[in-house]
Amino acid sequence: MQKIAIAVHGGAGTIDPSAMTAKMEAAYKNALSLAVRRGHGALSQGGSSLNAVETAVRVLEDSPLFNAGRGAVFNADGGHEMDAAVMQGNDLRAGAVAGVQNVKNPVSLARLVMERSGHVLLSGRGAFEFAHRCKLPLEDDAYFFDQFRYDQWQEVKGSEQVRLDHSAGEKKFGTVGAVALDVHGNLAAATSTGGMTNKRWGRIGDSPVIGAGTYANNETCAISCTGNGEAFLRAVAAHDVHALMAYKGLSLKEAVRVVVHEKLPPLDGEGGLIAVDRDGRVVLDFNCPGMYRAKIDEAGEEVAIFR
Numbered sequence: 001m002q003k004i005a006i007a008v009h010g011g012a013g014t015i016d017p018s019a020m021t022a023k024m025e026a027a028y029k030n031a032l033s034l035a036v037r038r039g040h041g042a043l044s045q046g047g048s049s050l051n052a053v054e055t056a057v058r059v060l061e062d063s064p065l066f067n068a069g070r071g072a073v074f075n076a077d078g079g080h081e082m083d084a085a086v087m088q089g090n091d092l093r094a095g096a097v098a099g100v101q102n103v104k105n106p107v108s109l110a111r112l113v114m115e116r117s118g119h120v121l122l123s124g125r126g127a128f129e130f131a132h133r134c135k136l137p138l139e140d141d142a143y144f145f146d147q148f149r150y151d152q153w154q155e156v157k158g159s160e161q162v163r164l165d166h167s168a169g170e171k172k173f174g175t176v177g178a179v180a181l182d183v184h185g186n187l188a189a190a191t192s193t194g195g196m197t198n199k200r201w202g203r204i205g206d207s208p209v210i211g212a213g214t215y216a217n218n219e220t221c222a223i224s225c226t227g228n229g230e231a232f233l234r235a236v237a238a239h240d241v242h243a244l245m246a247y248k249g250l251s252l253k254e255a256v257r258v259v260v261h262e263k264l265p266p267l268d269g270e271g272g273l274i275a276v277d278r279d280g281r282v283v284l285d286f287n288c289p290g291m292y293r294a295k296i297d298e299a300g301e302e303v304a305i306f307r
C-alpha cells in the first residue's frame with residue numbers, strides 16, 4: 001500500500017528552553033499537533049498532498065503564535081506584508097505571493113495563483129487584487145495585530161535595523177510550512193511568512209521563491225525552509241536538496257545534512273527545513289538550537305521544539 005506522511009514547521013532559531021514557560025511550550029506544541037493532524041486527516045481520507053499542506057499551513061496562519069497570517073511581523077511602516085508559496089511534485093506546478101497585505105490566508109492565495117492566474121508569482125497590490133477577484137477572505141490590519149510582535153517592532157522602529165523574528169536574548173524565525181506525501185504518490189510543499197520585523201523597500205524572503213524556501217518534485221522530495229531568507233535565497237536551499245538527490249543519488253537525510261550543515265552556515269544561513277521523500281521518509285533538520293516541528297509518518301506522531 002502507498003504510504004502517506006506529513007510534516008510541519010513553525011520556524012527555527014535560538015529558542016531558549018529556560019525562557020519558555022511550560023504553558024507557552026504546551027501552546028506551541030498543541031498548535032503544531034493540530035496542524036499536522038488536520039493535514040494527516042486530509043491525507044488519510046485519500047486527499048491530495050496539496051490539500052494536506054494547505055490545510056496544515058492554514059491552521060498555523062490562523063494562530064497568532066507564528067509569524068504568518070495572524071501574528072505576522074510588522075514592517076517598517078507598521079503594516080504586514082506576507083509571502084507564501086505552494087508547489088506540487090507531480091507536474092512541478094507552483095504558485096506564490098509576495099508582499100501581500102490583508103489576505104487572511106496567504107497560502108490559499110498562493111494556491112489560487114497556481115490554479116487560476118496562469119502565473120507563478122504575484123506581488124503586492126496585484127496579488128491583493130487577485131485575492132479580491134477570487135473572493136478570498138480579507139481582514140483589516142487589527143486582525144493581524146499581536147502585542148508581542150508589536151513590541152519587537154517598537155525596539156527597532158525608525159532605525160535601519162531589520163530584525164529576524166526574535167525577542168531579547170532569543171532569535172527565532174516564526175515562518176510556517178508543511179510537506180506531504182499522499183496516497184497517490186504525489187508530493188507537495190507549502191510555506192507562509194510575515195518575513196522580517198522592520199523590513200523595508202518591499203523586501204521579499206526565500207519563502208515565496210520556488211527553489212529557495214519551497215520546492216517539490218515527485219522524483220525526489222518536498223521541502224519547506226525556515227531561517228534568514230537572504231542566505232536561503234543565495235543557497236537556493238530547497239532545490240539544492242532535490243538536486244543532491246536527483247543528480248548525486250544522495251538519500252534525503254544526507255542531502256538535507258549537506259544543505260543545512262555544510263552549505264548554509266558559511267552564508268550565515270541559520271535555520272532549518274522539513275522534507276519528505278517519495279517513499280514517505282521524513283527529515284526535520286536544523287543548524288540552530290531549536291525548530292518548532294511535528295510529523296506523522298509510519299512511526300506515528302512526533303511534536304518537538306528543541307533537539
Ligand code: ASP
Pocket residue numbers: 011012067165172173174175193194195196204205206207213225226227228229230271
Ligand atoms: N525565511 C523567512 C524570511 O526570511 C523568515 C523565517 O523563516 O521566519 O522571510
